[in-house]
Amino acid sequence: MINRRNFLKNVGLTGSLLTMPAALLNAKSLTAAKTNIDLSAITLRGKVQCEGKGVAGVPVTDGINITLTDKNGLYELVSNATAEFVYISVPAGYAFPEHKSIAAFYKPISKNNYKNDFNLEKLKVDDRKHTFVVWADPQMKSKKDVELLISQSVPDLQAVIKSYPADTLIHGIGCGDLVWDEFELFEDYKHAVEMCGIPFFNVIGNHDMDNEARTDDKSANTFKQQFGPTYYSYNRGELHYIVLDDVFFLGVAKKYIGYITENQLQWLEQDLALVKPGTTIILSLHIPTFTGAGRRSGKNEDELGGTVANRQQLYKMLAPFKVHIMSGHTHFNDNWEQDDIMEHNHGTVCGAWWTGPICGDGTPSGYGVYEVNGSDIKWHYKSTGQAKDRQLRIYPKGRIKDAPDELAVNVWNWDKKWKVEWFEDGVSKGPMEQRVAYDPWAFELYAGPLLPKVRKFVEPVLTDHMFFAKPSPDAKKITVKVTDRFGNVYEETV
Incomplete structure (x- = not known):
């Protein structure tokens, strides 16, 4: 289907060029020369192979069109000189190509060489069972931030990796804002990833963009030099993974909106045409497609830089599939679910920009861990430096200034399929009351113009994940029992 589509596109282009008046052809070439845009056609060729044998049916793309390798693993793709990379969608059953733990599924297109081969390695284990982690917003601004990432986040992830059997397939997704505008720190991020010892696929964030660019088109130049294309796909087991760039730069430093360009959507249409309806898709991008932030703050509309403006068009394209969206950017933890789409907006690796142990919603600094078995996925939020089963924090009576008689609980990875119950002196009191509220500790750490001391904008x-109960005056022991959507139970007592 894809080959036919490319054939028709190329025929259409050739036909229009053949019938176009010479004056127009000359005008276009003069315009191209004046603007320094080379639109000349090129043909990308090569082979995808494993141990010298061609691998058939592998998607190969220039970021514009997609073709499939033939029975001998050969590909040929008509492109143009504006294309920057040729890259593959790594098929299931094969190891992820990597260079020092950074996914290396792409080749820069050189004017001297349009032939690029890709070598794959067959996995020795069944990849239908695998794990992935999502690191959102490492966001390092200084070497001190780097030291915290290396001394806290890296050992924590190393321990998680070691907790699995040695042959477990684990990969990482760096979900954007890998650094905080300081591009020399990309090397430190890469070093941290290499220390973890698993392949990482990376997403561009608003703090990974070139602020000097005059348009969005050139804003990812530095990121591309470091990590390759900003949108692509890959496969593992029964899952199809997609990465998109949803940060649209407005041409003014640090000004952007959440938006997915038409180029990406056209490419995505082709990518999804190769995926069987009903397949589980993991879609990673930096700015969340949607959150509950607007509703919680009483606004009718989301801020343009806080969610994806054209998300409904994306949802329509994803409708035939079961989709989990992985996002970052907000520095809070938020889960929503509708039909066959669920978005996991992650608390951050850096917490409150490396200036406190928790995010603005009280979620501890940390990351998501996702365990895949066939098309079934289970997950938990892993707080840095804390045990896997630490999934809530209780605030005793008196901690909440405007409700001194109430006890509060923050269940940071809560979604609507969780249960939050409480017991007073061993007697069940039923579900706790859910309310939109501030986390008391986050309020103490960050509220006001003088706090926190390091980065006062926090x-x-x-x-939504705050819960409340009013114990009896003579109650001696309160137990909170939280049951997640997978039946795991977490209890804490005050």
């Missing part, structure tokens, strides 16, 4: 944010 403020607490309203969240």
